[in-house]
Amino acid sequence: MLPIAVDAMGGDKAPKEIVEGAKLAVDELGLPVVLVGQPEALGDAGGLEVIPASEVIGMRDDPAQGVRRKKDSSLVRAAEAVRDGKAAAMVSAGNTGATMGAALLRMGRLKGVQRPAIATPIPVPGQTPTVLLDAGANAECTPTYLLQFAQMGAAFATARYGIRDPKVALLSIGEEDTKGTSLVKEARGLLAGAGLNFVGNVEGRDLMSDAADVVVTDGFTGNVALKTLEGSLKFLIGAIFEAFNSSEEAKSASGVLLDALAPAAAELDPDATGGAMLLGVEGVCIISHGSSSARAIVNAVRVAGEMVDGQLVERLRGAVAAG
Amino acid sequence: MLPIAVDAMGGDKAPKEIVEGAKLAVDELGLPVVLVGQPEALGDAGGLEVIPASEVIGMRDDPAQGVRRKKDSSLVRAAEAVRDGKAAAMVSAGNTGATMGAALLRMGRLKGVQRPAIATPIPVPGQTPTVLLDAGANAECTPTYLLQFAQMGAAFATARYGIRDPKVALLSIGEEDTKGTSLVKEARGLLAGAGLNFVGNVEGRDLMSDAADVVVTDGFTGNVALKTLEGSLKFLIGAIFEAFNSSEEAKSASGVLLDALAPAAAELDPDATGGAMLLGVEGVCIISHGSSSARAIVNAVRVAGEMVDGQLVERLRGAVAAG
Numbered sequence: 231m232l233p234i235a236v237d238a239m240g241g242d243k244a245p246k247e248i249v250e251g252a253k254l255a256v257d258e259l260g261l262p263v264v265l266v267g268q269p270e271a272l273g274d275a276g277g278l279e280v281i282p283a284s285e286v287i288g289m290r291d292d293p294a295q296g297v298r299r300k301k302d303s304s305l306v307r308a309a310e311a312v313r314d315g316k317a318a319a320m321v322s323a324g325n326t327g328a329t330m331g332a333a334l335l336r337m338g339r340l341k342g343v344q345r346p347a348i349a350t351p352i353p354v355p356g357q358t359p360t361v362l363l364d365a366g367a368n369a370e371c372t373p374t375y376l377l378q379f380a381q382m383g384a385a386f387a388t389a390r391y392g393i394r395d396p397k398v399a400l401l402s403i404g405e406e407d408t409k410g411t412s413l414v415k416e417a418r419g420l421l422a423g424a425g426l427n428f429v430g431n432v433e434g435r436d437l438m439s440d441a442a443d444v445v446v447t448d449g450f451t452g453n454v455a456l457k458t459l460e461g462s463l464k465f466l467i468g469a470i471f472e473a474f475n476s477s478e479e480a481k482s483a484s485g486v487l488l489d490a491l492a493p494a495a496a497e498l499d500p501d502a503t504g505g506a507m508l509l510g511v512e513g514v515c516i517i518s519h520g521s522s523s524a525r526a527i528v529n530a531v532r533v534a535g536e537m538v539d540g541q542l543v544e545r546l547r548g549a550v551a552a553g
Numbered sequence: 554m555l556p557i558a559v560d561a562m563g564g565d566k567a568p569k570e571i572v573e574g575a576k577l578a579v580d581e582l583g584l585p586v587v588l589v590g591q592p593e594a595l596g597d598a599g600g601l602e603v604i605p606a607s608e609v610i611g612m613r614d615d616p617a618q619g620v621r622r623k624k625d626s627s628l629v630r631a632a633e634a635v636r637d638g639k640a641a642a643m644v645s646a647g648n649t650g651a652t653m654g655a656a657l658l659r660m661g662r663l664k665g666v667q668r669p670a671i672a673t674p675i676p677v678p679g680q681t682p683t684v685l686l687d688a689g690a691n692a693e694c695t696p697t698y699l700l701q702f703a704q705m706g707a708a709f710a711t712a713r714y715g716i717r718d719p720k721v722a723l724l725s726i727g728e729e730d731t732k733g734t735s736l737v738k739e740a741r742g743l744l745a746g747a748g749l750n751f752v753g754n755v756e757g758r759d760l761m762s763d764a765a766d767v768v769v770t771d772g773f774t775g776n777v778a779l780k781t782l783e784g785s786l787k788f789l790i791g792a793i794f795e796a797f798n799s800s801e802e803a804k805s806a807s808g809v810l811l812d813a814l815a816p817a818a819a820e821l822d823p824d825a826t827g828g829a830m831l832l833g834v835e836g837v838c839i840i841s842h843g844s845s846s847a848r849a850i851v852n853a854v855r856v857a858g859e860m861v862d863g864q865l866v867e868r869l870r871g872a873v874a875a876g
Binding site for chain 1: 731784790792793796807814
């Protein structure tokens with residue numbers, strides 16, 4: 231396999247944790263990795279190959295301007311490495327909008343796809359995650375975009391989680407087909423007639439359940455839902471830890487409960503999901519969350535390798551062309 | 554005060570828990586309550602006055618048809634009691650859409666208000682709740698609707714929680730004013746120029762925080778966010794209880810931790826919030842959640858009484874007229 235290109239400069243903990251994660255990925259997974267970034271900033275790269283890039287698109291930079299102006303940035307160079315056949319896939323924990331922009335402009339859009347979408351796995355402990363898309367690439371969508379998101383999301387759920395005929399649902403505000411916006415109502419007809427295993431509308435409360443394997447929505451609603459979910463889990467986990475530390479008695483009682491909670495906590499850990507996937511570009515592109523640790527990068531590289539092996543891009547092409 | 558009209562037939566646990574709650578409200582709060590429903594179905598009404606209504610709009614009935622066809626339903630009769638000066642406010646745990654419809658058609662829209670909105674308090678333990686609106690009344694909105702939601706939401710936060718100059722925010726997918734849909738971008742300008750304490754955009758993760766007192770959005774996004782939040786909290790609370798019951802050792806350790814978690818759990822309990830409020834109609838109308846217990850009804854009656862005393866409707870009228 232060609233190496234996985236890891237943007238060493240992207241993310242709140244870059245470059246240290248990213249480089250550390252890349253080295254761990256090579257050691258643990260035996261996958262080839264190439265770092266992309268400023269060689270002098272990387273510290274000990276552990277002998278990994280480095281594609282030099284003199285510029286960095288910051289987390290708060292304007293994505294479109296960043297990609298246009300910083301042609302020698304790590305993000306742009308990583309996407310070019312995939313385009314030029316020097317890397318099999320790219321992984322970045324940097325600026326999400328700029329990652330999308332670099333992938334779209336340098337790798338190109340998948341033929342027939344109107345808009346790429348961000349597919350984010352929502353962990354459902356004890357079960358396969360729910361794939362939510364679009365999680366933020368396109369604030370405004372047409373019914374046809376949603377149809378293509380459904381096709382790509384289903385192909386991704388098969389490639390990523392081995393689900394043969396994934397249950398696809400549309401995010402709405404009630405199960406009835408009369409509920410929702412005109413976008414939802416029009417998309418519902420398209421999805422029902424597309425040969426997918428379409429199970430109808432689901433609500434926000436169904437995201438963390440087995441109601442559907444793939445939940446389709448516009449990027450505005452998807453992003454709000456995802457952030458709401460992250461915020462509420464973070465809030466409640468904080469409240470639990472506060473309670474566990476509220477007294478000496480609570481502290482000593484908490485050990486056994488933390489052990490019991492550990493499996494679910496491990497599955498809910500955003501570092502464990504392998505990151506979000508940009509679907510609809512000519513290559514495998516993983517968007518890790520901004521606070522990615524070395525462990526998150528290991529998982530992202532692992533998933534990138536699996537998606538290259540599993541021919542994700544070919545599957546997406548087929549899914550959209552067949553629809 | 555005129556009595557609070559309680560729809561005895563609405564909700565998953567109606568009429569038993571509803572009647573029980575109404576009786577408790579009279580005993581505990583000293584507020585007058587009138588039940589609305591089928592007298593023969595109510596069991597022991599504890600001497601409470603009953604406005605007879607022979608029909609029931611079911612939880613799954615089509616709201617518009619229900620209100621139009623079932624003119625002698627408890628929901629329609631409750632709204633008429635407010636209109637006719639026989640009740641000070643109405644409370645229902647029944648069909649949300651039908652509650653809105655009955656209130657809108659029978660009480661009437663507040664002068665100057667283009668669309669009523671559902672304002673739902675999102676509990677933030679240790680702090681005042683965040684008022685989210687619209688939580689589902691209007692799937693599609695204009696920028697002007699959102700402006701009026703902001704004006705009404707701020708007036709409600711003042712009346713309900715005593716917040717003098719509530720922080721009002723717009724729900725979006727990034728703080729930057731370039732982020733979001735065209736609806737959000739246009740509304741942002743209106744809200745910034747309306748004399749409100751407008752703090753800009755917030756994200757889904759800010760709902761359970763002190764970032765804003767009032768968060769404004771369209772009814773589709775608001776409903777998805779609310780349901781996502783409810784779903785994730787329910788999921789995580791379930792996982793905690795499972796861990797607490799996972800072994801004898803865990804069970805015996807959990808007592809002290811449950812005590813420590815109790816205050817936050819009490820604030821997160823949906824029965825404790827007093828329900829959602831329909832803002833923009835000519836009367837106080839509380840929409841309790843479908844699974845309301847007797848305790849939820851007590852809290853709803855209490856809040857209804859406070860909002861009548863606090864002249865909520867006059868405040869809303871003034872807020873929209875001044876904007």
